[in-house]
Amino acid sequence: MIKDGKLIRKLRKERNITQEKLVGMHYSRSTLARIESEDLDMRTEMLINLLNRMNVSLEEYQFYKHENLLSKKDEARKNFIDKVLNLQTGDSYLQNLHDEYLQSNDFYYLYLYCLGKILQHKVNKKAIDLTKESQIIKEYLAKIETWGFFEFALYANSLYLFNDEFIEQQYSFVLRKMNQFSHIDKFKHLKIRFLLNSIILCFERNKLSLLDQYLSDLFESTMDSDYILGRIFWRFFTDLKNNHQLFDTTLTYNWLHSLGYDDLANNFLEIEQMFRK
Template sequence: MNDGNLIKKLRIERNITQKELAAGLCSRSTLARFENNNGNIQAYLLINILERMNITFEEYASYKSNNERSKKEVLSENFSNKVLNIQHGETYLQSLYQEYNQTNDLYYLHLYCQGRIILSKVYNKEINLANEFKIIKKHLDNVDNWGFFELTMYTNSLYLFDYDQTIYQFDQVIAQINKFSNSIKIKHLKIHFLVNSIILSFEHEKPKLTTKYLEILHASSEHTDFILGRIFWKFFTGLQNAQNNHTIFDAEVTLSWLHSLGYSNLVENFRGIQELVEAKNNI
């Protein structure tokens, strides 16, 4: 369904007249022309029209796609499980790289690199993504205002960057994320970025940075919509206390609780992180 027809449908469903919807935004004739002929409409006007109908842009995009999943959505579904599949994981990663070569779309290259990073962490495998990293870094360097894609790509590729550089860029990345303070999707991405940053701070034995990042994670997970962030905060705080006191961190109560809720993959992630940190610090 085109934009004009969709706006008209959504307007009528909500019992809003063209005059009411256009008031203070544009002329009624402009709206009518758009609805009837699917003419061009400026982005700011479309956003204001949607806001007046109490429809988010994410909802509108979903209506417009008519719930048809894109190729990217299909390929990235159950991503970690596909990567870690013993029989088909390598084939899956190669299909992502092939898709990148055919389309030159960095989305597929970023997924490929993320998969290789996961394998290196889970199975302690060496990876060589120097050429892929150059391509990703060049794109990020050329974009001044990072959007959701750039922030996601940086977050998922964080382990490929020089660690000192990630420290230097941390505040800048948080500032970029905070520009989208009204986006629930980017707030969840912020949690993901902080979790990866904390893991790296443990790996590189930077306790002051760990404390700083934990404070931001705690503040960023205050709302229950971001309870996973608070769970990570609690877990990492326990690890840090054990590290400072040279004691063993007993996470079994928390992990058993998460397992009972069906979050078995998350439990395995926590176990892997704990083993890595304790091995690194001889706890």
């Protein structure tokens, strides 16, 4: 792992920024010079400010700091779907995730475990019972006021575990919290994923009381063409709700397939076959 001083110096010099310009009026040049020359680590607030001045995100910085190596969590998530759905090794992979959760009490591994179990159930038709895990997730989220990206992802991708009453009660609360981060792209994409998961669950359970609200919020969330995929799903589910055939799934399938999005193209056909029966 590279020390802050060495990495900050490298980033600064590559961007042709002097020590004086980097610290500005916030810190003394001598402080930065000592950190760089003695290869020291620095306080979080100072680090964030310097990275912001160099237009380097904290996530990017962590990647470089670890010398381009994936973290333990990134390694656990790598090729996640393939690992989960492997009929020979999927169960042992998920068991290892659950064991890691029990040992570390890190909810990231419980999240991956539950997500994997849901995938196995939906794709491989394996029976699951995540009643205990569902309650643990509820209690965890209820204790946290300052939700971050992880908590939003945990909730959005675990909807299948919760009953309809709980989902309806939480909807406005979760959406309001998500909207606080509407200026950050990855939160916008996660919000769209949350809405899509909510809509799919509506159709799967034939519980349509909030469907109009979900569709309206999905439409509003995909005004920017950067989120065109969410708008395509909005058109598809709106027609499905109204029992219309305006959405040409075959045309969309061919279009996505030609762009190399084979899994997504097949996903459209599977959803249509499931809900137009």
